[in-house]
Amino acid sequence: xxNNHDPNHRHSIHCILSPHILRSIVKNxxxxxxxxxxxxxxxxxxxxxxxxxxxxxxxGTGPVTMISPGKKQRTIIDAKxxxxxxxxxxxxxxxxxxxxxxxxxxxxxLGVTYDFFWNIFERHSIDDEGMPxxxxxxxxxxxxxxxxxGQKMTFGDGDDDLFKRFTISLDVIGHELAHGVTEDxxxxxxxxxxxxxxxxxxxxxxxxxxxxxxxxTSDKADWLIGAELLSDKINGKALRSMSDPGSxxxxxxxxxxPQPKHMDxxxxxxxxxxxVHINSGIPNRAFYLAATSIGGFSWxxxxxxxxxxxxxxxxxxxxxxxxxxxxxxxxxVRLFGQGSVEEQAVQNAWNEVGIKxxxxxxxxxxx
Amino acid sequence: xxxxxxxxxxxxxxxxxxxxxxxxxxxLNNEDSMKVKELVxxxxxxxxxxxxxxxxxxxxxxxxxxxxxxxxxxTIRVSDPVEDEALAELIGFLNKLSKKV
Ligand SMILES: [Zn+2]
Ligand SMILES: [Zn+2]
Numbered sequence: 001x002x003n004n005h006d007p008n009h010r011h012s013i014h015c016i017l018s019p020h021i022l023r024s025i026v027k028n029x030x031x032x033x034x035x036x037x038x039x040x041x042x043x044x045x046x047x048x049x050x051x052x053x054x055x056x057x058x059x060g061t062g063p064v065t066m067i068s069p070g071k072k073q074r075t076i077i078d079a080k081x082x083x084x085x086x087x088x089x090x091x092x093x094x095x096x097x098x099x100x101x102x103x104x105x106x107x108x109x110l111g112v113t114y115d116f117f118w119n120i121f122e123r124h125s126i127d128d129e130g131m132p133x134x135x136x137x138x139x140x141x142x143x144x145x146x147x148x149x150g151q152k153m154t155f156g157d158g159d160d161d162l163f164k165r166f167t168i169s170l171d172v173i174g175h176e177l178a179h180g181v182t183e184d185x186x187x188x189x190x191x192x193x194x195x196x197x198x199x200x201x202x203x204x205x206x207x208x209x210x211x212x213x214x215x216x217t218s219d220k221a222d223w224l225i226g227a228e229l230l231s232d233k234i235n236g237k238a239l240r241s242m243s244d245p246g247s248x249x250x251x252x253x254x255x256x257x258p259q260p261k262h263m264d265x266x267x268x269x270x271x272x273x274x275x276v277h278i279n280s281g282i283p284n285r286a287f288y289l290a291a292t293s294i295g296g297f298s299w300x301x302x303x304x305x306x307x308x309x310x311x312x313x314x315x316x317x318x319x320x321x322x323x324x325x326x327x328x329x330x331x332x333v334r335l336f337g338q339g340s341v342e343e344q345a346v347q348n349a350w351n352e353v354g355i356k357x358x359x360x361x362x363x364x365x366x367x
Numbered sequence: 368x369x370x371x372x373x374x375x376x377x378x379x380x381x382x383x384x385x386x387x388x389x390x391x392x393x394x395l396n397n398e399d400s401m402k403v404k405e406l407v408x409x410x411x412x413x414x415x416x417x418x419x420x421x422x423x424x425x426x427x428x429x430x431x432x433x434x435x436x437x438x439x440x441x442t443i444r445v446s447d448p449v450e451d452e453a454l455a456e457l458i459g460f461l462n463k464l465s466k467k468v
Contacts, residue, residue: 083448083455139448141459145377147447150423154448161466172378179425190425198425226379239379253466255382277380 069124072114073132076106079139085152087136102167106135106155109173116174116205116212117181120299121307126180133177137167146172148179161231162253168228172239174209175202175225186315193320195276200283204306207242208299218291218298224248242288245281261285263321263354282353283321289349290328294342301342305332322357325350329357368392368404371433372461376446378426387431388465399464406460407434410453417445417454430458 076091078100090103097104110133117123125131134152143156146166153176155166166172179202182188188198203225211221225248226239236249236257245259259281260266266282269275291302308331309315315327328346336342350357373387392400412434421427430449433442449455 082452084450084452085448140455142463143459144462145426145428145447147378147426147428148424149421149427149448159463166378175378176426183423183425202425251383253383255384258380258382271385272376272380275380277376277378 069130070118072111072125073130074107074110074135075132076103076135076137078103079136081138081141081157083140085136102137102155102157102165105167106137106173109167109170110135110153110177112170112213113174113177113209116209120212120303123181126177127184146176148176150183153177158229162234163229164231166229169226170213171206171210172226172229175206178202178205181205182310185310187317188319189317190273190276192274193279194318195273196279197283197319197321197324199276199280200287201306201310203240203242203280203284204287204303208303211298217296218302219295221298223288240281240284242284245285261353283324286325286349286353286355289352290346293345293348301336302345305335305342305346308335321355325355325357368407368434368436370403370461372465373431374462375429375431376426377428388468390461390464390468395464403460403464406453406457410451410457412457413439413441415443415451415454417443419445421446432458432461
């Protein structure tokens with residue numbers, strides 16, 4: 001994992017393992033080798049660990065091929081409706097599509113998300129050091145959720161009553177992978193305002209991944225999270241709306257979407273880790289407002305500002321909304337200039353959700 | 368048997384699903400009542416002890432379960448992934464039951 005939070009830091013080019021070698025372990029290795037490969041992936045999925053494992057396991061089998069950043073390394077594991085983290089590898093990088101839609105959606109969704117971060121921000125996977133992407137599908141029985149466990153992205157099948165399978169929405173896959181990016185860069189504590197920023201970051205990047213895939217400008221995007229996920233029985237359109245937080249659903253079973261869109265309606269609660277999925281509506285809307293006000297593709301300018309803010313050393317683990325907002329303004333100025341359209345758009349966006357920003361303030365923060 | 372079940376967290380916060388649900392096996396139909404008692408026994412609910420807060424990750428669900436049965440009473444708190452498969456099975460069934468409560 002990367003602990004270098006200097007904003008100008010770029011990762012050194014690491015030599016990483018060829019997918020062919022991993023594939024051959026999984027496909028042709030002895031049961032012990034295969035199990036060890038899976039366990040290694042599960043416990044420490046950095047390529048450093050893989051390299052150590054592979055060098056030890058394949059000692060004397062010839063030179064190890066190296067590949068460069070820009071190459072992704074996906075592994076999809078079928079949990080077979082158990083909650084155990086071990087499972088069967090059902091699709092490995094480069095393998096053809098299977099007849100299981102959840103497997104293919106996870107594979108393709110992680111691929112698009114990797115490509116988005118690489119092509120737009122030159123970020124080489126979750127840790128910017130080529131961390132292999134592991135997706136677990138068919139997790140649990142009728143499991144209504146997807147989560148990031150610190151190493152892997154896990155998706156349930158849904159109960160088919162309230163929710164469909166959680167791989168069905170690309171922005172949900174992007175959301176989970178982005179949790180890894182946020183953890184690596186900022187380590188935003190998963191509680192209260194820092195946690196809501198952590199959640200918002202995942203929605204911001206998840207939504208951009210979907211827009212990127214659809215080649216949509218920000219005015220054409222639906223700004224919904226999980227629009228494909230709700231069953232027909234639910235009175236609602238998505239898990240969340242970034243453009244109009246609080247409007248995603250109003251249903252007898254789910255209740256009413258509790259997201260505020262302005263600081264006036266900020267929710268103080270002990271539920272949901274201090275309302276991390278509730279108050280994220282406020283920074284979500286700020287991003288939507290900034291992106292649509294600037295226009296064009298969201299990732300070109302608003303997304304760039306948010307990404308640079310995420311990497312900013314002054315974004316501490318316990319950062320609240322106001323400090324984060326100031327840092328976005330600071331980064332807008334740094335990237336696009338004082339008094340630029342972008343700076344104005346970002347200031348106005350935060351203003352509209354009830355957060356007064358100051359560009360001078362973050363410059364005074366200790367570096 | 369009285370079961371208090373609360374599921375918190377997950378990729379979204381749904382007010383309707385995150386409410387604490389009280390399940391009284393006396394008011395369940397025979398089949399559900401038998402099934403839930405069987406699962407409680409299978410995971411040895413009254414002798415397990417979980418009170419875990421995961422250090423890493425996001426969007427995990429956390430389950431808080433209190434069951435009272437005569438003189439037996441226990442409360443556990445556990446988060447995804449629930450690697451104890453017998454307990455995972457109980458949680459899955461309580462999830463299902465709590466949609467009806
Ligand atoms: Zn770094
Ligand atoms: Zn999340």
